[in-house]
Amino acid sequence: MSILKEQEVARPEMDFEKSSKDTGSILCTGLTLTATLLIIAILVVIIGNIAWFGFDKFSWRFITAGLEEQMFDVERAGVLPMILGTTARVFLMTIFVLPVGVITAIYLTEYSPKHSVLTRIIRGAVNNLAGVPSIVFGLFGLGFFINFIGSNVDAIFYPGSDKVIWGKPALLWASLTLAVMTLPVVIVATEEALRAIPSGLREGSLALGATKLQTIARVVMPQAMPGILTGAILAISRAAGEVAPILFTGAAVFVPSLPKALNQEFMDLGYHVWVLTTQSPNVDKTQPLLYATVLTLLILTFSLNLVAVLIRAKIRARMRSVH
C-alpha cells in the first residue's frame, strides 16, 4: 500500500535515478550492504588472525618434520605425519565416495522420472544425509564399521586369534565414515554439472543412434568432468577439515610411524589442533605450534576450496549462457 501512497505524491517528471536515491533507499541499501561487508570482514579477520600468528612458526621445516617424538617441542615439532595421515584418509575416502556419488547423480538426472516417489525419497535421503551432525557420523562409524563390521570380520576371518585386527579404530573405518558423510556433497555438485549440459547435446547423440548409456558415457560425462572435479574437491576439502567423525574411528594422539596399513590408527591435522589445545603440557608455550598447525590446515582446505569455487563459478556462467 505504501507504494501507492508514494506514487500519488510522486511528480510525473521524477525519473528512476531520483526514485532510487530517497532516504529509505539509501538506508536500506546501506544496512544490507553493511551486513554483507560484515560477513566479509569476519572472513578477513579469521584468516588474517590465523595467518598473522601462524606465520611465525610456519616454515618448510615445520611441514616436513615431525617423525620423532617431539610433538610439543616448539622448536623441533613438525606436522608431516599429520599431513600424511589426513592425505591418506581423504584419498581413501575419495576412492569410496566418488563412484557412488557420481552414479547416484547420473541416475537422478538422466534416468529417474522427475516426480516419482522413489526420486523424491532419494533426494530426501541425500538432503538428510547432508544435515546429519558430524558427531553422529562418528557414532555411526563406531557402532557400524568398528563394532559391527570390524568385529564380525575378526570373528569370521581370524577365529581364535586373540589380537583385535579390524574391530578397532583404523584408517579404513575413518575414511569410510567420511565417505558416507561427503556423499551428498559429491551428488549435489555432480548433479549441478549434469544439469548445466544442454539437452540438445543429448538429443543429438540419441538421434545419431547412440544408446542412452553411450550418450552418457561418451557425450555427457566428458562435458560434466569439471563439475565432477568440483564435487570431488569440495568433498575433499570438507573431509580434510572435519574432526568430529574421526574422533572415535581412527585418529590417534600419537602414532610412531607414518600410515602404512589400513587397520592402523593415524595422526591427523585437524585432530592435532584439538590435541594441542587439550593435551599440551604447557598451552601458552605451545600456542605458536597451535597457530602454525591451524594455518597449515587452513591453507590446505582453502586452496582446495578456491579451486572448487573458481571452477563452479565458470560452470554457473556457462549454464546461464546456455539457458
Added chain:
Amino acid sequence: MGGRECQAVLSALLVEIMENQAKSENWEKVGRPRRLNFLEFIVEKGIFFISLSAIFMVLLICVFIFKEAMPIFLGKANSADATEHIAPADMDKIPKEKLRSHLGMSPKEFAATPPENLRMILEVRAEAKAEQQDSPESTLDTTEWKYILKPFQWSGYDKPENIWQPVGNVHKYNIWPLVVGSLKVTIIALLFSVPISLLAAIYVSQLAPGKTREVIKPVIEMLAGIPSIVIGAFALLSLASFVDTWLHPTHRLNAFIAGIALGISVIPVVFSIAEDALTSVPRSFLQAALALGSSKWQAAWHVVVPAALPGIFAAVILGFGRAMGETMIVLMASGNASIMSWNFFQSTRTITATIASEMGETVFGGHHYSMLFMIGSVLFVIAFVSNLAGDFVMTRLKKRMEGNS
C-alpha cells in the same frame, strides 16, 4: 559451451557409430534405434541400485545409532554397582563368561588379558568398593528415565537438581543441562547469524549490481570452507581473549563465545538458502513492482521478501539444525562445564561436546556408552526433523513460484 564444440563432439561420435556399424555390416540398421544389449541392461540396473545407497545409508545410521542406544530405551542398562561382588580369591571358581561380563570386557579383550591382570583389576575394584560403602546411591540404577528426565536430590545437595556427571561411583545422567546448553549456544548463534545473513542475502540477490554479486557470492561461500576446528581455535585463542578484556564474563570460555563462533559457521548455511529462496521469486514480481514506480529496495522489501518468506523460514530452521549438531567449535570454545543455567556468560556444555569428550572414557557396551548413543539419537532426531521441515517448506515454495512464473 560453444556451438562449435558441441558439433565437434557429436561428429566424433557419429564417426565412431558409423565405423562400428560398418564393421558389423548391418547397414540396414542405421537410423533404427539399437536394442539395448545385455551388458548395458546390467549396467543400467547397477546404476539404479547404487543410486539407492543414500537411502540405505540413512537407514543404516538410524538403525545403528538406535541399536547401540537400545539398552537405555528398553531399560536393560544398569548403572547400579554390581550387587554380587566377586572377590579376587574366587576368581578361578566362577565360570569365565560370568567373569568376563562382570569385568565389562569384550571377548577379545578378555582373551588377551592374562589372569594375573584380571586378578589385579578385581583387587582394585574390591578396594574401591570398600571405600564407597558409605554412599547409599551406588545401588541406584541412574539409567532409568526418572533420573534422566527429572531432577533428583543427590547426597550433598540441598534440593533436587538436574545434573549430568557420569563419573565416580554414581553416574548422574540427567540430560537437561546438556539440552539447555545446546539450546543456549544455538540461540546465541542464531541471534547473531540470522539477521546478518538475511540482510546480506537481500543485498546480494536484490540490490547488488551484477558484477558485485559475482564476486561477493563466492567470497561468502569461502566462509563455508573454513573447517569448524579452525573457527573453534580462532574463538578459543583470539575471540575469547578479546571478549574477556571488554566484557569480563564469569568464565573466560562461555556460551557467548561458543555462540558467536557457532554463528560464524552458520552464516553461510542461512545465507545460501535465503539467497536461493530470494532468487527463486520470479523476475516478473520484481518487474511488476518496478513498473508501478517503486524503487529497488521497496520492490525487494514489499514484494520479493514476503514472497520468499517460507524459504527464509526454512533457512532459519536448517541453520538451527546445523547449530545444534556442530561439535568441534563448542567443544573448544564453550568451556565444557555442565552447569544448568541460562546465564550466557557461564561455561556450558552441549550434547555434541559431551559425546565427543566422553566417548573415549567409556567401556564398550557399558551404560555410559549406551547413554552417549542415546543422546546421539536425540541429536539425530533433531537434525532429521529440522531437515525434513526445512526441505518441505523449500520444495513447496519452489513449486509455488514455478506455478506463478
